[in-house]
Amino acid sequence: MDEVAGAIADPVRREILVMLHADRLSAGEIAARFDISRPAVSRHLRVLRESGLVRDELVGRQRFYALDPGPLDGLARWLAQFARPASWEHRLDALETEVYRTRRDRRADRREESE
Missing domain, CATH: 1.10.10.10 (Winged helix-like DNA-binding domain superfamily/Winged helix DNA-binding domain)
Structure with missing residues (x-):
């Protein structure tokens, strides 16, 4: 390297x-x-x-x-440890979290309605 x-x-x-x-x-x-x-x-x-x-x-x-x-490749892997995630990566993570939360809430609402 x-x-x-x-x-x-x-x-x-x-x-x-x-x-x-x-x-x-x-x-x-x-x-x-x-x-x-x-x-x-x-x-x-x-x-x-x-x-x-x-x-x-x-x-x-x-x-x-x-x-x-x-x-x-080796140098890129070593440098990657110092890189900050781009702001769009944070936004995608937040979107993914929101999608899972919405799905979970909808499933819970359906269960409550069927009871």
Whole structure:
């Protein structure tokens, strides 16, 4: 998890992950989208590959990169413990409680009427 967290700590690497979320790209296509040198992009790709977030495939003379989101699962589970439920989740919980209460009250009313 520490290696994944370190890999996504850099904004360039996060942007590469976003780009690869949509499609696999060659190293040249990735580098063309940044105002940094190709060797710098290559180093970022190496960090992402070593963390397991990106896999590469050699096709002819081109190397293509694709996202592998699996390693993010552990980090996401760890981060989830700090997340507050969204306000809509509270509202849905309240609605569910009200639905159950209404059903219970209706059943009780029917029992009283039949007695």
